[in-house]
Amino acid sequence: MESKTPHLRHFILDSIPVAMVSMDANLTITSFNKRAEQLTGYTAKEAIGKPCHTILHSSRCAENCPLQTVQEGDMGTGLEAEFINRYHEHIQVRIGTAAIEDDKGNFMGFLEVIEDISRKKSLEREKNNFLFMVAHDMKSPLIAIQGLTRRIREHHDEMSKEHLNEYLKIITKASEQLEEQVKDFLTYSLQATANIKLKIEDVTVSGLINALVKRHQPLASEKKLTITQDFSSAGQIQADTQQLQRVFENLLDNAIKFAATAGKISISSQETDDEFIVKFKDNGPGIAAEELPFIFDAFYQSASGNNGHGLGLSAVKAIIREHGGRVSVKSNPGDGTTFTVRLPK
Ligand SMILES: Nc1ncnc2c1ncn2[C@@H]1O[C@H](COP(=O)(O)OP(=O)(O)OP(=O)(O)O)[C@@H](O)[C@H]1O
Ligand SMILES: [Mg+2]
Known part of the structure; x- marks a missing residue:
């Protein structure tokens, strides 16, 4: 016993x-x-x-x-x-x-x-970020619609036809913008609740990234960026091609967006017995330590802000997790940022 x-x-x-x-x-x-x-x-x-x-x-x-x-x-x-x-x-x-x-x-x-408790915490934050963003983004088209309809109601008698047309055009545009936003939010809610279904097939990661870099070259050239690729092996793995493409596209998009003008982005790979590891390194402003735990949350963007929605990295994390891999970030303000993706072979 x-x-x-x-x-x-x-x-x-x-x-x-x-x-x-x-x-x-x-x-x-x-x-x-x-x-x-x-x-x-x-x-x-x-x-x-x-x-x-x-x-x-x-x-x-x-x-x-x-x-x-x-x-x-x-x-x-x-x-x-x-x-x-x-x-x-x-x-x-x-x-x-x-x-x-x-x-x-x-x-x-x-x-x-x-x-x-990170999953619980990040869901809480995502919900708060989501509500904040819904309210924030819908406010400006709503204010435009309200202001202009009031003006038309109060002054339509003395308004010229051109003026009235101009106002109606702005109202139509603002309501279309609102509709777009509602659609975006619905798509996000659907994606957030639906499990990602992977279509597993043979993928060559280096080939996938190479094609992406070619596609993003014009954007990179505009910022005078140099993108280097250093693959120690081709990276033959089993994965969902389309979803992996989304992952690397988001990381490359961020690197290009945040890299310093005339800066450098380097993409490199490493292979262990059971993992294929890809690193995206840029020489941008980096991310403050207190922000690092939040950047994979949906709708999270650093204080400086940019044109995106803060959704790229949350998709990256969800897709990599679904593949049984992990994604991590290392960054020091002023020293650039490195994202590391580990994929099981
Ligand atoms: N390479 C990077 N250098 C510096 N900050 C970064 C980098 N990548 C991500 N971040 C920070 O993490 C935040 C979240 O990134 P994420 O890709 O999720 O959203 P986004 O790029 O702002 O918008 P979207 O991807 O939806 O277009 C960014 O807003 C930025 O603050
Ligand atoms: Mg992004």
């Missing part, structure tokens, strides 16, 4: 839907469940035996070690923090900590429970 206990415990730990990491009194990692592997990007083999700060990076570590509060007797539960994994992805988490004691109450070490 006894010999079965460790197995069961092991399976229970791996079945728990939150990351669980235990540490000894010196903060050396002693166990690491499956969710901890998924969240951090490290395997249990890599993590066990390492000091916790080399594997677990969260915004709380810099301010006030969550485990420190346990030592001081204050049970730390439900601290919200930003977690940074092996791939530099910023993930919003809730951290719970506890002291591990044996049955005599002797202190043995620490337990840290990390729950990934």
